[in-house]
Amino acid sequence: MSSDANTPANLQMLAETMIAAARRAGADQADALTVRGQSVSIDMRNRTLEHAERAEGVEIGLRVLIGGRQACVSTSEHSPATIADMAERAVAMAKEAPVDDTLGLADPDQLASMREATSLQIADDRPDPQPDHLQQLALRAEAAALDQPGITQVESANAAFSRREVWLATSNGFSGGYGRSTHVISAVAITGEGLGMERDYAAESRIWADDLPEPEEIGRLAARRTLERAGSRKPPTGAFPILYDRRVAASLIGHLLSAVNGAAVARGSSWLRDALGTAVLPKGMDLVEDPHRLRYPSSRPFDAEGLATAKRSIVADGILQGWTLDLATGRKLGMDSTASAARGISSPPSPSISNVILTPGGQSRDQLIADMGRGLVVTSMLGSSINGTTGDYSRGAAGFWVENGQIAYPVNECTIAGNLRDMLMTLIAANDALPWRGSEVPSLLVEGMTVAGA
Template sequence: MTALSADPDRLKHLAEALVDAARRAGADQADALAVDGRSVGIDVRGGALEQSERAESVDIGLRVLIGGRQAAVSSSDHSRDAIAQMAARAVAMAREAPVDDTLGLADPGQLATIRDASGLRICDDLPEPEPAHLQDLALRAEAAALSVKGISQIESANASYSHRRMWMAASNGFSGGYARTGHVISTVAITGEGTGMERDYAGESRVFAADLPTPEEIGLLAAERTLARAGARKPPTGAFPILFDRRVSSSLIAHLLSAVNGSAVARGASWLRRDMGEQVLPAHMTLSEDPHRPGYPSSRPFDAEGLATRPRDIVTGGILQGWTLDLATARKLGLESTASAARGLASAPSPANSNVILTPGDIGQDQLIAQMGRGLVVTSMLGASINATTGDYSRGAAGFWVENGQITHAVNECTIAGNLREMLMTLVAADDALPWRGVQVPSLLVQGMTVAGA
C-alpha cells in the first residue's frame, strides 16, 4: 500500500474539512474536491530506456458561493492552516465576482443516493505495475514494430499506468468518491528518410491491464499503418466524398456534442442553438450516452454536482432531443440538469458527456470505400478552423486516395472543408466502431466535401 492510500478516508476528511472551513469563512454554499493520483510512464528507444517518469500528488480544490457570486481555488498544501487560508481567499475572491443568479448547489433532494462506483469496474485492483514490467511492455512493442521490413526507426514506444482517487463533498450534504485506473501502450513508427519520411502510430488504453492488446499487436499495427503511408502525395482539389476512418470519425461527433453543450447554447454560440426537436442526423441514427457502461473510460456514478448520472439519448432517430446541461446552464435555459457536470480542482462545473455511442451501420469500411468511387479516406487530422456559430468546418488532413472504389495511394498535406450541419445529414456509417472508447463511433462517409490538395 502506497503512502497515498495509507488512509482510505483521507480524501473524505480533506474535502469535508474544506467545506467546513468555507462556511466558517462566510460562504453561503461550498463544494470541494480532494484528489490523489499516481502515475508512472516508461519510454524506450533503440532497445533501451529513454525516459522514466513517476508522479504522486494529493491536491485539493474549493468552490464557494456567496449571493450569486462564486470563486474557485486549488492547492497542493492541505495542512489545517493552509485550508483555512484557502477558504478565506476563496471567499474574498467570490465577493468581488459578478453576480449570476443561476449559480447554486443542488437541493438535497436532487442528490445521488449511490456515492461510489460499485459495479462500474473503473478501477483495477491489482497492484501497481513495476517500472521494469512497463519497460518490458514498451520494449516488446518497439521490437515488434522494428521487425517489419521497411520500418527505419521507432520515434517512441511507451507503456504507462495511472491511478486516481477522488472525493467530493458539499454543504448541501453530499459526500462521495471513487477511484479509476488506466493502462496504456503506444508506439510511433517511421519509414523513409528526409522529405520522404512518414510516420504513424498505434495505441490503446484500458481500465484493466488484462483487457489491453499485447505489445506485439500494437507494435505491428503501428508498423502496418506507417508502411501504408509510404510515398504519400497531395490529392487533387475538388468536391469529393470523404470517409472518416474510425480513428478520427469521433471528431465529427465531438463537434455535434460541442454544439449541444448547454454552455454554448446559453451563450448563443452554437450552430444548433435553434434546433431542439429538429433533425440533425440521418433518420436511422441515434446518438446516446451511458455513464454506467462497466469498464469504460468516462463511466461515473454521479456528476460534479452530486446528481445521479443516467443513460440518455442526445439524438433519437436523427432528431435532437436536448442539450447537455449542468445546474447553472439548465437554470439559464429554464430546463433540468442532465447530470452532466464536470469540473477541475480550480474551476466551476460545466457540462460534459460520458461514454457516447453512435448507431453503427451494417456494412464494412471496404464496402463504403467501394461506394465512394473516387474520394478521400481520412486517417489523421491536424489543426482546425471551426466556426461554432455557423458550423463552417476546415481541417488539415492525411489519409488515402480512392479511385474506382479502391485505395490507390497515401495522401498528405491537404485541407478538407464543409459545413457541419450539411455534413452530418449525409452520414453513412460502417459497422467497425472500436470498443473501450469514450466516444464510440464507426467509420463515417460524408458526401460532397471540398478537398484542397495539389
C-alpha cells in the first residue's frame, strides 16, 4: 500500500481517478468507493495477553453501468495501471450482465449538498489509542469480573479501536467523504465447571472514547449476568407471555425493518408486502429513523448513492408509513428513494437502515414482569428460523422463568415461536431503552407465544 492513499484528499483522488478510467473504458455511468481502514484489538486472558491484532489497508471499488447493465469490481491495489485494468474489466463484465432498466445514478439535482460529516461528530478527534492503553483497559475489565465471588474465570476481555475513512465519487457530479471511529470494551465471564458451567458477557461500543463506560463497570456487569445464569434449566412447555429484554428486543424490530426493506418488497418476499398504510405496531407506537444523531454509530450525511439523508418516520401511531428504498428499488416500486442506499467495496447499492428509535412505554421492565404473571424473560438467543414471506418465527432462547410476577430461576435450551405480524401487534414497551445504540429499543413484552422447554 502506498502512503499516498492514507489521507482523505488522496482517497478522493483515487475515487475520481476510477470514475475517469471508467468513462474512458466506455461506461455510461459509474460510481467509485475508496475505503481506508485501520484497527487494533487486544484480548486478555488470565491476566496475560491472549491475542493482539492490527490491520490497516486501503481498498477501492468501482461500479459501472452500461445500458441498464452493471458490474462491480474491487481491489486492494491502486496503481494507475491497476485502475485502468479494473475499469476495462468492469465494462466487459457489465456488457455480459442482464438488463435492469431501474439501474442508474441519481439526477444531479437529487445529490446531497452536505459532503462531509464534521457536524455529526462520528469520528473521535483525539489521538488513536495505543496497544498498551487498550491492554490496560482489557485488564481492568477482566480484573473487575474476577473480583466477583463465584466467577471461576474470564474467557476473554477485549479492548479494540478502529477508524474508517470513506470517499464516494460518481460520474454525475458527486464527490464526498467522511471518517468514523469505534471504541469497544467487552468481557465474557464463566461460573461453575463441567456441565454446570454458565457464561455471559457485557460489551459497550462508542464513537468517542470519552463516552465509554469505565472498563470495571463492563467487567462487573459481565460477572453479574453470568452469576444470574447459574443453575439454569429448561422451562415448561406451553403458551406464555414473553418479555424480550432490551439486550435482544432490537432483534424483533430488526425483523420488521427487514420486512419493510424495498428489496424484499420488490421481490414479493416480505410478510409486510401488502401492509403499507396499515397497522403493524400497536396504536401510539412510532418507529423513527434518524441518520443525523450526534456521535451515534450509524449516522451519515449522505447515502451510498450521494443522496442527502434525513430523519423519517417508518411507523407512525402504529401505521406503516413507507418502505426503505435506494434508487433502483424505488424505481421498481414507483417511489422515490429514501436515501437509504448502502454498499460495500465489491457490491452494488442496496437499501439499509441507520439509527432507529422505538417509542418507549410508561412502565419499567420490573413492572412488565410483574404484570406478565407467569412467562419467560429472554436475554439471549441463538439460531433462527424466520420465514421472510409468512413471518413465521422460531428461535432458540435463554433467560429467566417468571412465576407470580417475579423471576423464579434461569432457563436455557428452549425454543420460542410465533408469527411476527401477530407478535408485533401485541407489543408493550418498557421505558428502559439504552442510548448509544444503532437501534434504541426498550424491553418488549409479547403476548401468547409458544415456549418449547421441558
